[in-house]
Amino acid sequence: MARFKKDTGQKQVKINTASLPDIIFMLLFFFMVTTTMRETTLFVRTQLPSASEIQKLERKSLVSFIYIGPPLQSQVFGTEPRIQLNDAFASVAEIASFVASEREARQEAERPLMTTSLKVDRDTRMGIVTDVKQELRLVNALKINYSTTRGEISARR
Amino acid sequence: MARMNPEINAGSMADIAFLLLIFFLVTTTMDVDSGLIRMLPPPIDPNAPPPPPVRERDVFVVLVDQFDRLLVEGQISRVEDLRRQTKEFLLNPNNDPSLSDKRIAFVENMGEVEISRGVISLQNDRGTSYEMYISVQNELAAAINEIRDNVSRQHFDRRFSELTDEDLIRAVREAVPMQISEAEPKDIGGRR
Numbered sequence: 001m002a003r004f005k006k007d008t009g010q011k012q013v014k015i016n017t018a019s020l021p022d023i024i025f026m027l028l029f030f031f032m033v034t035t036t037m038r039e040t041t042l043f044v045r046t047q048l049p050s051a052s053e054i055q056k057l058e059r060k061s062l063v064s065f066i067y068i069g070p071p072l073q074s075q076v077f078g079t080e081p082r083i084q085l086n087d088a089f090a091s092v093a094e095i096a097s098f099v100a101s102e103r104e105a106r107q108e109a110e111r112p113l114m115t116t117s118l119k120v121d122r123d124t125r126m127g128i129v130t131d132v133k134q135e136l137r138l139v140n141a142l143k144i145n146y147s148t149t150r151g152e153i154s155a156r157r
Numbered sequence: 158m159a160r161m162n163p164e165i166n167a168g169s170m171a172d173i174a175f176l177l178l179i180f181f182l183v184t185t186t187m188d189v190d191s192g193l194i195r196m197l198p199p200p201i202d203p204n205a206p207p208p209p210p211v212r213e214r215d216v217f218v219v220l221v222d223q224f225d226r227l228l229v230e231g232q233i234s235r236v237e238d239l240r241r242q243t244k245e246f247l248l249n250p251n252n253d254p255s256l257s258d259k260r261i262a263f264v265e266n267m268g269e270v271e272i273s274r275g276v277i278s279l280q281n282d283r284g285t286s287y288e289m290y291i292s293v294q295n296e297l298a299a300a301i302n303e304i305r306d307n308v309s310r311q312h313f314d315r316r317f318s319e320l321t322d323e324d325l326i327r328a329v330r331e332a333v334p335m336q337i338s339e340a341e342p343k344d345i346g347g348r349r
Contacts, residue, residue: 021167024174031181048192049288051295053302057190117190120287125223127283129290137197146291147192153236153292 043077044069044084049122050151057145062114064102066095068128069121081124083132092128095135117145193294198338215257215274217246221293223284236292243300247273247333266328267312273333280340297337305333 046069057063067084071077083090085098103111116136120129136144219239220228227234229242249256257275264270277297281290305317309329313320320326 017171021171021174024171024178028174028178028181031178031185035181035185049291051193051291053193053295053298054191055194057192057194060190063190115194117192122286122288122291124287125283126281126285126287126290129287130281130283133197137200140199142197142199143194144197145190145192145194146294147190148291148295150191153295 040065040067040084040087042067042072042084043089044071044082044121046119046121047123048119048147048149049153051146051148051153052151054148054150057115057117059113062106062110063117063145064099064114065117065119066098066132067119068124068132069119070123081121081128083128092131092135095132096139099136099139099141113143114141115143115145116141117147119147193291193298195294195337211276212258212274214255215276217243217257217275217277219277219279219293219297221279221281221285221289223282225286225289227293236289236296239293239296240300240303243277243297244304247275247300247304249273249275264328264331266324267332270308270332272331276336276338278338278340294337298335301333301335305329308332 044067046067068081069084070079070081071089077089083092083095085094090098099116103114106114118129118132133144136142218228218230222228227236227239229239230246234242246256249259252259257273259271259273261269262272264272279293279297281293302317309315309317309320309325312328313325317326317329320329
């Protein structure tokens with residue numbers, strides 16, 4: 001027969017930590033899978049404007065980015081907004097070859113779904129943005145995304 | 158004692174996993190890119206026949222100048238009022254002859270509905286700030302989204318963003334088209 005001992009209430013309860021590594025590994029794998037390393041180093045400031053009617057971009061692998069904004073190293077490159085493609089400053093004329101190379105890197109079936117995301121600094125004038133848009137039209141990269149943050153519109157009026 | 162079962166001490170396994178975990182935690186960027194998605198018009202083919210003219214009453218002219226001032230249908234306006242003005246123009250509840258015309262059309266899943274013929278013409282200067290341009294684009298989109306919400310509630314008892322059926326989404330899109338046309342750019346202000 002079992003003996004019933006009066007519980008003193010002073011005993012320390014030990015939690016079994018054997019499954020701790022497993023839990024940590026699960027978290028680890030989650031973050032390993034979701035991680036995307038930043039591929040480009042930004043040379044321009046892109047403080048995005050905010051908007052409320054935004055949509056999420058699906059299929060991140062089909063998005064190519066064009067950065068426009070004043071250079072971060074303003075002592076060296078001045079304050080005039082510049083275009084950055086991949087890892088270098090570029091001129092408007094280089095956009096056509098940039099789009100061509102981005103197309104080349106994708107599966108043929110997915111090329112019509114490609115989106116160009118414009119990450120433009122909020123203080124940029126529309127002139128340079130218009131030039132980029134005209135160039136994109138010429139090379140038939142028609143689906144674009146004006147990248148913004150979520151929030152109320154911020155125009156100072 | 159050479160025959161003893163060699164056992165690897167797995168006590169530090171958790172530590173190693175923790176280190177890796179912290180590394181990936183720090184390097185992870187979860188930002189999903191979001192923004193206003195638009196289609197640019199295809200390049201103009203010089204040989205193509207000119208598009209059919211749009212009547213003046215059906216065009217909602219929005220101009221933004223190099224000082225970020227707004228001119229809506231010839232009247233000075235503010236960004237705050239743009240959404241209301243756009244909705245009024247597209248809905249035209251009193252059938253005002255100066256606002257957009259409507260046509261009756263059959264839309265699948267909805268039946269006969271009134272569809273506005275209105276087209277929004279947005280023109281900005283090269284000197285307009287990007288922030289202002291996005292604000293205007295946002296307000297125009299907001300106006301259309303609000304109308305779509307209303308139509309969707311009337312027919313399907315749900316907001317447009319809550320619709321999941323592709324056919325219903327297409328139906329609402331057809332009943333309330335988003336027609337924002339951007340004119341060929343002009344350089345008037347000269348301020349870059």
